[in-house]
Amino acid sequence: MVHTGFPERFRTEVGRPLEEGVSLGPYSNFRIGGRADFFFDAVTEEELVRAALFAREHGLRHRIIGGGYNLLFDDRGFRGLILRNAVRGIRLEAPSRIIATSGSTLEELMTFCLDQELGGLEFLVGIPGTIGGAVYGNAGAFDQNIGQVLQEARILTLSGEVVRIERDFFSFSYRNSALKKSGHILLEAVLEGYTRDRGHIREQQDEYCRKRENRHPPRDVACAGSYFKNPTLPSGEKVPAAFLLDQIGAKDMEVGAAAVYPGHANFIINQGRATSQQVRELAARLKSRVRERFGVDLEEEVIFLPAEP
Numbered sequence: 001m002v003h004t005g006f007p008e009r010f011r012t013e014v015g016r017p018l019e020e021g022v023s024l025g026p027y028s029n030f031r032i033g034g035r036a037d038f039f040f041d042a043v044t045e046e047e048l049v050r051a052a053l054f055a056r057e058h059g060l061r062h063r064i065i066g067g068g069y070n071l072l073f074d075d076r077g078f079r080g081l082i083l084r085n086a087v088r089g090i091r092l093e094a095p096s097r098i099i100a101t102s103g104s105t106l107e108e109l110m111t112f113c114l115d116q117e118l119g120g121l122e123f124l125v126g127i128p129g130t131i132g133g134a135v136y137g138n139a140g141a142f143d144q145n146i147g148q149v150l151q152e153a154r155i156l157t158l159s160g161e162v163v164r165i166e167r168d169f170f171s172f173s174y175r176n177s178a179l180k181k182s183g184h185i186l187l188e189a190v191l192e193g194y195t196r197d198r199g200h201i202r203e204q205q206d207e208y209c210r211k212r213e214n215r216h217p218p219r220d221v222a223c224a225g226s227y228f229k230n231p232t233l234p235s236g237e238k239v240p241a242a243f244l245l246d247q248i249g250a251k252d253m254e255v256g257a258a259a260v261y262p263g264h265a266n267f268i269i270n271q272g273r274a275t276s277q278q279v280r281e282l283a284a285r286l287k288s289r290v291r292e293r294f295g296v297d298l299e300e301e302v303i304f305l306p307a308e309p
């Protein structure tokens, strides 16, 4: 380890110990990944902020993660600190203003909306992961995304300040937000719903769930969701990546234990002991075939975290 003395200093400054040499496989839904030098599970906002500031002040490479549902860790692990966000809590501030800490899960948010009879967020049902991960990648489904319901947020900026910001700050677009470039950490999101009868919310959530079940692999399949973003063709038309992948025979392709899910050509799955190298090799082959056949460059939606910068 290069950072000798860090664990002791971390414990003093943050208040709880970090772990060393933690295997990352269990923290990504791909179930792939070597060991992180350091790992910390933050359960309060204070811990999360202190841990991030500690890493920044000491020049320790670090990365925040939520549920790991959109991530591919490196077989060689992560040189630095993985900061897992387990800061949970959702409350109502005004009749339809939802305040959610960034480590709360979308599942918890869906239950909250149902309990409080708040509609407008049903499209998020079934998307795994945390509020932080969802805002980072502007998660969504059925032509709606979280950026449309987010009003304000609190973030920890790169310079170490906790500030309140408005929606515009995020420049939301398809599976994209300003968090991807800025490196700021989302602490809390303010989401706007509207008063809706519980029965209607449940009906809407159930309908979306049924539609998702037809398209997506079951929960126990190791994957990180759609591997590629849906591309826009030179004509300006947006097409599902799965439509192009189907036509290049993706569903028959595999590399080692990494394979394309037979039910959906845009899902790469880990069939057992796949490595990140195999997943990336398979993705590279898929991209190359799509490029040859259609002249379209697919862009990864899944985020690969390399072991070294």
Ligand SMILES: Cc1cc2nc3c(=O)[nH]c(=O)nc-3n(C[C@H](O)[C@H](O)[C@H](O)COP(=O)(O)OP(=O)(O)OC[C@H]3O[C@@H](n4cnc5c(N)ncnc54)[C@H](O)[C@@H]3O)c2cc1C
Pocket (backbone or CB within 6 Å): 029, 063, 064, 065, 066, 067, 068, 069, 070, 071, 085, 102, 103, 126, 127, 128, 129, 130, 131, 132, 133, 134, 135, 136, 137, 138, 139, 140, 141, 179, 184, 185, 186, 187, 216, 217, 223, 224, 225, 226, 303
């Ligand atoms: C079966 C399946 C179905 C899926 N369906 C959909 C879908 O329909 N629509 C969709 O959009 N996605 C979908 N996904 C992808 C995934 O659920 C989303 O991208 C989700 O938002 C990831 O959240 P997470 O907490 O797991 O983020 P992680 O995977 O842990 O992290 C993703 C990125 O967010 C960053 N991040 C996490 N928390 C914060 C924070 N607090 N502040 C700043 N950055 C942060 C991380 O550094 C990382 O770069 C699916 C995934 C699976 C496995």
